[in-house]
Amino acid sequence: MTQAEIAIIGGSGLYSVEMFDDPKEVLIKTPFGAPSDAIIVGKYKGKDVAFLSRHGRGHRFTPANVNYRANIWALKELGVKRILASNASGSLREDYRPGELVIIDQFIDRTKARPSSFYEGKNAAHLKEYGLDKVCHVSSADPFCPDTRAHLSNIAKRLGLPVHTKGTYVCIEGPRFSTRAESRMFRQWGGEVIGMTAFPECVLAREAEICYASVALITDYDVWAEKAVENIDVIRTMQENVHKVKQLFAAAIEKMPAERKCGCAEATKNAFM
Secondary structure (H helix, E strand, O other): OOOOOEEEEEOOOOOOOOOOEEEEEEOOOEOOEOOOOOEEEEEEOOEEEEEEEOOOOOOOOOHHHOOHHHHHHHHHHOOOOEEEEEEEEEEOOOOOOOOOEEEOOEEEEEOOOOOOOOOOOOOOHHHHHHOOOOOEOOOOOOOOOHHHHHHHHHHHHHHOOOEEOOOEEEEEOOOOOOOHHHHHHHHHOOOOEEEOOHHHHHHHHHHOOOEEEEEEEEEEOOOOOOOOOOHHHHHHHHHHHHHHHHHHHHHHHHOOOOOOOOOHHHOOOOOEO
């Protein structure tokens, strides 16, 4: 079976990568349905790497309709141990500017209707063959892999990219943007950036015992800064700056340590009841 050790999940604006040697498409069935798209698997600098477009090529799925469980499950089936994800985001602070990158370290969940666990409890007989018919209370104290975050931060600095090495990501349901009142509230809560996709992706990766780190590409100042968010401005900023994310991921994959020393690989060790 095709295998990959590292995966990229591309968010809005990052629908493909051109760095793979011998790329091929892989279709994977999961207990939760189909992933957002076929997974592209290829070689990069001697490593087996996978790419998955979160919204599907052509941006077919809204943030609320992405099948996050199928996406993470499919990558786990490929043998993926580390995920590098990108998220287009709005800024909630003046000093987090459009065009800059944020290596997210915390999130605040404001979504409403997204399954956020593979484990559906003892009544989930249809998932018993996968070992998912139980309750899993996985720790989310530090929801993004600290080692992978540190690796991305070091690489970004070495490349001279405009980067913030931490930031709290407010995840809203979407697809609508925030009201001005909501945006001001999120600022008061201590959020640095706002988006629609980092959750539940990061906690599902933790349940799958995959190291997961996310890079937010800031596209706008949300609406607390008076100007309403308009798609045309978001798309333009994204197109002008997505090369920074691609550059960061390529360099990070090339220098990725072979050994995992974090606790992600044992995340569910004491999580069941």
